Amino acid sequence: MADIFDNWTTQVRKGILELTVLTALADKDRYAYDLVKSITQIPGLGISEGTIYPLLSRLRLQGLVTTRLEESSEGPARKYYHLTKEGHETLQMMETYLDSILNGVHMLRSGKGDK
């Protein structure tokens, strides 16, 4: 039972990872470590540096984010990620899609779907 649940949560986390990153970047530009910190604060979610860098690279190649280097007073220059217009649109679509799925699931539970 526990194994099934673990596998399922892993799949969910994996599935919504892009959505989470895009959402985090929707309001302001962030650098990778900042993203990791923010996302790991969400209960049930978690992400490591080893995971986020390949993901961000893929998003950049897909044109959903752009990057810029910015000097930091605390150490080496930081690489900031910015959500593009395409990224915003993709985020909008993802949210709409996820909402409709969740709504559908809830409807099944209340029995409205049977009617």
Added chain:
Amino acid sequence: MNHWTKEAEDLWNQFSEGVRKQFEQEDVDSNEVLDDIRRHIEAEFDSQKLTVITADDLRKKLSSLELPKSAVSPSSPDLCTSKQAPSSKTKAPYQMLLTAAGSFYIILFGVLLPLGAAIFELLTRICTSIFFDPLPTLWHAILFSLIPLINLVGYLAVKFNKTNYLRRLGFLNAVSIGIALFYTIWFVPILPFAGIGLLAMGMGACGLAPLLSLLACFAMRGRLRLMANEMNLPRAPYLWPGLAAGSGALILLVVPILTTIIGLNMADSSNPDTELRGIRLLRIFPNQSFLLKRCYDFGTMDLYGIDITGTNDIPAEKMRGIYYRVTGKSFNTQRPVSSFLGRDTDWIDDWDFDQAGDVVGGQLKNLSLIGSQIDANLQADGAVGYLEWVMQFKNDHQWTQREARFQIQLPPGGVVSRLTLWIDGQEREAAFGGRSQTKQAYQSVVSRRRDPVLVTTKGPDQVLVQCFPIEPNGGTMKIRLGISLPLDLLSKEEALLQLPYINERNFQIPDTAIHQLWVEADSELSAQLNLTHEHPDARYTLRGPLTNAQLEHQLAAVHLKRNPEISRVWARSGIEADSVIVLQDLQNHKGNALIDKAVLVIDTSESMKDCLDALRSAIASVKIDFPIQVITADDTPQTFELAASNQWLSKQLFTGGKDNMPALIRAWDIAAESQQSAVIWIHSAQPQLFQQADALIQRWSRRPNGPRLFHLQTMPGPNLVIESLDGIAQVESIARSAVLRNDLERLFGQLNGSLPTYRFTRQVITAAPEPAIKQASSHIVRLWAKQEVNMRRARRGSENDAIDLAVRHQLVTPVSGAVVLETKAQYDQHGLEPADPESVPTIPEPATILLMGLGTLMLARRRGKTR
């Protein structure tokens, strides 16, 4: 900016290659991701302030990144098992160099040998006794111990691959090289002996320890260099700073001794300017321990008898003078200190080079005063008293007989009139004879190691006492000195007894209250110190225990009330053979100044510092009608008017000990310009005489009525200047009370005429005067005899008369002494006759016993009548 070791770079490349294909399969820019990961890692290392990044550090960091398993190919390094890193499993090249032979060398010669050599030397002091002291202080021992300690730490750090500590290890290793190099150079002269000794007898490894440990330190540095190479550094860091720190610390330890040697050689110069510069240098950097040892005739530990310091030819007597000028202390007020865990001062306790001589000499550790009892009987109206001082000495040396030598400062005007030695529990009275006669008798008996005691004068109001032999292993010797003394009149109503004290000694006195004081008088007594007051019958008593410091500083100086109406008394000699009657008159002077000019000589020795306030306030409080010039008894005496004295006193540096003679000579010359002049000399102890007093003596011998010299000694201690002026009538001691300011104010006031001056005149009369004149103690006759001896002594051709008079009245004077010998044969051999026990003064005095008897009788009769 952090530095990646070669191993770390290799690991990163290996990792990059491993994950690149995987990233490419996942449609990501592998270069970008790897750049991002590397930037991230460097940022984290920066935040940890890690400057050198090793493979191990990187391995741990990569594993903490939680890279997706898919990104890690089977060929990439195992990022999850850093504890089993190859660097721990397989040895690095520098570790490979720690082979069994290499380890053996570093541990044996870099750790065990120097550690063993240091312990061996500290326990046996063989090198110190044969060549020189390599570990003279605790700091030397600590620094030398760093060699084995640093080598051990370095060895373990390399063995366990503690690459993070490379910089610290590099510095410490250089420190150990610096220390070992210093010691190797120091030991170069004895290396041949150590080598030969090692080959021939298997001994001498300690002598080779610095050299062999230096080689071990270099071997250790070789391993650290290999470790550095592995980290892409050209060499082990901090070589020069470490070398500078190690050798610099030892040089700092040597600087004081070097400056002392340089200063000492300068101070020994015949050029006065160079000599003074040397003294001033020594005052800045005084190595007191070194100087003190030389005062006790220590040679420096020279190599093969060569005088490496160039100071061995300075005689001990001159060294004692230099020591005094540098420190302001007499050498024999302290004992030399052994070097660290050394026993190099032990021999002082075996030899006493001043035995039976004329000087007190250095203090002996195992000789001490174990008992002291001072009994005084005072007569206020006659302003006279008699004091007996019983002392007991103990010798704890294991095998050497000892001579106790000490100088006693008598109350001003006092004279020794009794000397007793206890032999086998029996009291033996001294014989009084000519000074040379008694001295000869003493020396001849000392050479045969029998029981004598000798007392001779040592300047005005000072006597030298010598007792021999005090047997070893707890042997004791007990003597008694009787002193006839005049009381000093503070006013017609008040007299003062300044107690005698020991101002120089060759034995120890405990800090506890060792002197048991018991003063009785026929009038009320008081003292600054809290002593027990008693008033039995018609007598007044003041008694209690005193420490030696309290005695020295006159804290128990006794004040007596007296009848101001009595200014004349008479006394009859207590000696049958000489029925002299002496009339004593009190004369006082007040109104006009006693002098028309004064020259104030102020000693600028360090010990005068404490007297400055008293001196300032005394000068300020007295209105002085005559001109006063001030001369500073400094290295270079200066002269100025009294008005400038306060300003001068506030800025003057009182350092070291000063030769006061040049200032006194100059003062005499200035004072001699007037007819009624005086030199007022305020000074500390003068334990050294840097030039003979001939120049002063000549002045007074050509002008006997020349300036008077009033001297006031502020601190206890010997005074060789005054000693050398013995017999000059114009020289006068000022009595000390417990408060220096009072004494100074009284002196200035008396000279100025604002305070009365009291003097006693004593003259022989043919018959007892009318009954209205009170009869006083026979000690008045002894005081007259003392004055008469001095007068006869000053007259040419009357020296024998002086000796006869002194011997007849049993007095220790400049022409006579007192000696106790063991047998009648010894007395006969030297033409001496011991004093008749019936003729010696006692406490209580016969007159007092009679008085007490009459008092008791009257009391008994009164009680009888009442009944």
